[in-house]
Amino acid sequence: MAALTADSETAVVVTDGELSHPGPTILYVNGAFERMTGYPSSELVGQTPRLLQGEKTSLATRRTLARALRDGKRLKVALINYRKSGEAYRCEVEVFPILNSDGVLVNAVALEREIRRRPGRRSTMREA
Secondary structure, eight states: OHHHHTTOSSEEEEEESOOSTTOOOEEEEOHHHHHHHSOOHHHHTTSOGGGGOOTTSOHHHHHHHHHHHHTTOOEEEEEEEEOTTSOEEEEEEEEEEEEOTTSOEEEEEEEEEEOOOOTTOOOOOOOO
C-alpha cells in the first residue's frame, strides 16, 4: 500500500472494519494525509478517525457514512474535520468499503481532498 500512495497528492487513510465506538482503527495513512491533518502517521495509526472530528463535523454526515459502510456501498461526502492545530478544514471524502466473502466490512479505504474556496466564489458542495 505504501508504495502505491507514497507520492500521491490525494490523502489516503485505511481503517479496519469496526464501526462501533471507539472504532474504526486507522491502519495506514500516506504523507498527503499527514500534511493535510498535521498529524504524523505515528500519532494516527492505532487511533480512530474520530479524532479529526469536532463541533462543526456533521453528525448526519457521519451517520450517512457509517450506514454506507455497513451496507457495503461506496460514498462521497463533504465534511468538516480538524487539523492537529485545531484549525477546521473542509474536505471531500470518498470511502470504499472492503468486504469479505460473506459481505462483512473488514476494511475501509478513504481518499480525501481538502476543499479550498477560491476568492469571490461560493462553494457548491454542501455537507451531506
